[in-house]
Amino acid sequence: MTSRITRRRFGQLSGLAAGAALVSPAMRAATAPDIALEIAPYTLEASPKHHFKTVAYNGQIPGPLFRMRQGQKQTVEIRNASSEPEVVHWHGLFLPPEIDGAMEEGTPMIAPGGTVRYSMTPDPVGFRWFHTHTFAGKDLTKAQYGGLHGFVLIEPRDAPGAYDREVFIGLHDWGGHFEGSDDGAMSPVYDVSTINGKMLGFGDPVRVKQGERVMMHVLNSSPTEVHWIALAGHRFQVVALDGNAVPQPKTVEMLRLAPAERVSAIVEMKAPGKWVMGEVRKHIQSAGMGIVVEYAGVQENATWTQPERLIWNYRQFSASNKVLPIGDEATRIELTFDSKFEGHGSEERWRINGKSYPDTEEPALKAGERYRLVMKNESMDDHPMHLHRHTFEVRQVDGGGPEMTGLRKDVVLVAAKSTAEIEFVADHPGRTLFHCHQQDHMDRGFMMVFRYV
């Protein structure tokens, strides 16, 4: 009989075993790492009236921005000065499972007080991020609820850049508590929402100049919430999703980002004034999700223009709307998502093909083969599905329409009661985690691991 190790227990065991032993003080003193991260207690001031005790990377929320050159090896040192075991997931990078940052793949946890050091080769090019990958359960201040995240930009060896400057935007929600929703499920709701750790009116504005082309790298680091973002008086030319250039850049009124999704969009600054960039939905903007974009030399109150509808679809960015045959070379893996009711006062268990992690199947992959994940979402919730260590191509969303091509991502939102299909090439051997990026869902079993044979 084999005993299964839960996520929580795995963290306790590996954290105690691994973290402290990896780096000695002498080693640390020998050479300075390219990337140094310290995880330590921190109090976020979202506004003078809204404070959240949490942990942060290098004493800031969001954590630092790391710019790296594609293929140029980086040494990483992570010190855990918090009271809980930690692990850092490099989201969207092609890293081996030992350092990808998920204990389910085999990355050791870093014990409290411990330090780890390793090297990594950044790939692929684009807007990535890093974040904690721990268990929160009923404590909605831990794990991704606590806001442990930062930005990564992997630049190509030569980057001409059709823009004048870059701005990094991080969306997050704070002060979560579980509430029963209309469909009887328990979901987190939040008191405060922020951009770059601040509520609207309390952070530094984004200062721009007329005529600039500003590349906005927007990350939704919310533990559970989809966000809709607009910039009054301006439009976004979307050039990349999840850091990957889209086949058809499109200019849109607003962005939709599921948890863990990123959008890179160029904004032409041609409407001098002081504008609000924020959540389109009124109740979330009023909870704080907004930032002021201020043209140089402008003295006036910030203006918001309320959109009347929510508009977004993945398909507009794909290469082709013509009917393509479904590739026979891809091996289909059918995955059905649903939940097991545990009572109106409890959070449901999430299942893939009828099983919750750690009892979920471990499909076998052959290196070099192409696979098609057919994700049938039978639940009443949307799910942002994330595949670690790989990029996939979105081929179908909402259960119909022509095949899509060329839209490469690492997170896709699978709408409630719909089917989405993605394809990927198994080109990064090693255990590979696949999960819903909603913290409460992954904590309740919405994960599985692919293994290479």
Place this chain on the structure above:
Amino acid sequence: MVRASLLAIWCVLMLARVAGAQGNYEIQVYGADTVAPKSLMVELHSNYTPTGQTKVIGGVYPTNHQEHETLELTQGINDWAELGFYVFTSEQNGHGVQWVGDHIRPRVRAPDKWHLPVGLSLSTEVGYQRAVYSPDTWTWEIRPIVDKTMGRWYFAFNPALERTLHGPDVNQGLGFSPGAKVGYDFTPKINCGFEYYADYGRLGGFDSLHEQQQQIFAVTDLNVSPKWEINFGVGLGPTAATDHLIVKGILGRHFDWGKRSAVD
């Protein structure tokens, strides 16, 4: 003769108490949630008494074989307040369909941002009922409401206090009329459990058990849709002062005022 008069007075007092608690017009243990703003909850309470009081006492109609239909309209004011309004009617052989009375019921609850471990709200109700259905024609009630959902279990407690404003009981002070509910989710849509209703009599001087009202209902709630509320139950009253058998049903429907936009 004196004994018969005392008995008649006692019966009237018992009936008055039933009416004051809305008796078998609205048989419901309240949950702590309030109706959302910009929405209206319309409920129809249908209660039938197969075995009840059979005699006309003090001019008050007997409850036996009475069919009560109560319309309840509850409008959400904001995230923590609502206003309810009742129209009570009764149908009975020999009396036809008659209007019984009206009540108005404002209610507030602890806002979500207080993050309390239980649901908490406070309701107050004042209203009129005709003397042929209750000698106490004007009554007032204050009802604290506490509830809690734990896994598949649901618990609610309503320790209500009542007072007569006009009628024979006007000098009786506060009466204690608690209600409680326990339910279990057998499926996402079916919850079954028990509801308990009582009238212990005056605070500081409870009646003897024989004279108290005690009712226990076996109930089912069907959660078929967030728009609908369906409750059905059968209740037994073991004491002399209680109608011995009551069948109740509640059918409710939420209506939203105006079109709520996706961007709200």
